[in-house]
Amino acid sequence: MKIFTERTQIQNVIRQNKTRNLSIGFVPTMGALHDGHLFLVKEALKENQVVVVSIFVNPTQFDNKDDLKKYPRTLDNDVELLESVSKDILIYAPTVADIYNGQTVSEAFDFDGLEFEMEGRFRSGHFDGVGTVVKRLLEIVTPDNAYFGKKDYQQLMIIKKLVEKQQIPVNIVGCDIYREVNGLAMSSRNVRLKREYREAAPFIFKTLQTAKNKFGTKSANKVTEWVENEFAKHKFLKLEYFIIADAVTLKSVKRKNKNKKYRAFVAVYADDIRLIDNIALN
Numbered sequence: 001m002k003i004f005t006e007r008t009q010i011q012n013v014i015r016q017n018k019t020r021n022l023s024i025g026f027v028p029t030m031g032a033l034h035d036g037h038l039f040l041v042k043e044a045l046k047e048n049q050v051v052v053v054s055i056f057v058n059p060t061q062f063d064n065k066d067d068l069k070k071y072p073r074t075l076d077n078d079v080e081l082l083e084s085v086s087k088d089i090l091i092y093a094p095t096v097a098d099i100y101n102g103q104t105v106s107e108a109f110d111f112d113g114l115e116f117e118m119e120g121r122f123r124s125g126h127f128d129g130v131g132t133v134v135k136r137l138l139e140i141v142t143p144d145n146a147y148f149g150k151k152d153y154q155q156l157m158i159i160k161k162l163v164e165k166q167q168i169p170v171n172i173v174g175c176d177i178y179r180e181v182n183g184l185a186m187s188s189r190n191v192r193l194k195r196e197y198r199e200a201a202p203f204i205f206k207t208l209q210t211a212k213n214k215f216g217t218k219s220a221n222k223v224t225e226w227v228e229n230e231f232a233k234h235k236f237l238k239l240e241y242f243i244i245a246d247a248v249t250l251k252s253v254k255r256k257n258k259n260k261k262y263r264a265f266v267a268v269y270a271d272d273i274r275l276i277d278n279i280a281l282n
């Protein structure tokens, strides 16, 4: 297993592979890998001859310093998990200095308003941080294909906008949400859930599924009201937002249009752990 901590090292290896005309797939992660990440890695392995996985907890995308401090860092375990999938994966696990070169700050981006919806309202500066690190990682790795999960659907749409506006030559692949058997969307944060919150958390996806059924016959407002009431009654989960939005513009929907695609998005606190999820409605 090859682990690189400096951009020049990984760039050398990538260059050698490119001169042999091998396609490069890339899965950027913040580590604390779980089956959801491995699903992305397996997709990348199917579609590319060389796969790079980055493991980097990006400081500029955390609006909450405590969350950054508590973010799980499990490099040895991550390497073992990746090795169980393929010993040929190239791991790039840079230091903050290798990415930020002494200036750990975000660039300011214009994502045509996508950044102001949902997560953007509650996590100030988050998408500038994501845009900054993803742009740098894509410039270092220069992949043909890069893989992102739809659990962070807004992030996926923003990254598509980033590569379009910055003219970064890469194909962005969005992969389906990988769930535990009980429906809970896999997340590196799940390991921090205390027992009663872990048991309560599948309620999030169950509620999204019922909301999807209701959306077939009811207005977005009525469904939203129903979801808000369900969470208001819940003993362990605190709703931050539930929004039904246009799947392309991410703007919340007032009146349904049968020619448009919609998704429901939710952010919930389970104790001090923030969980997000979403579902396609039509």
Ligand code: PAF
Binding pocket: 028, 029, 030, 056, 058, 061, 130, 133, 134, 152, 155
């Ligand atoms: O989704 C994540 O894990 C992160 O936001 C990403 C894309 C690796 C950027 O740090």
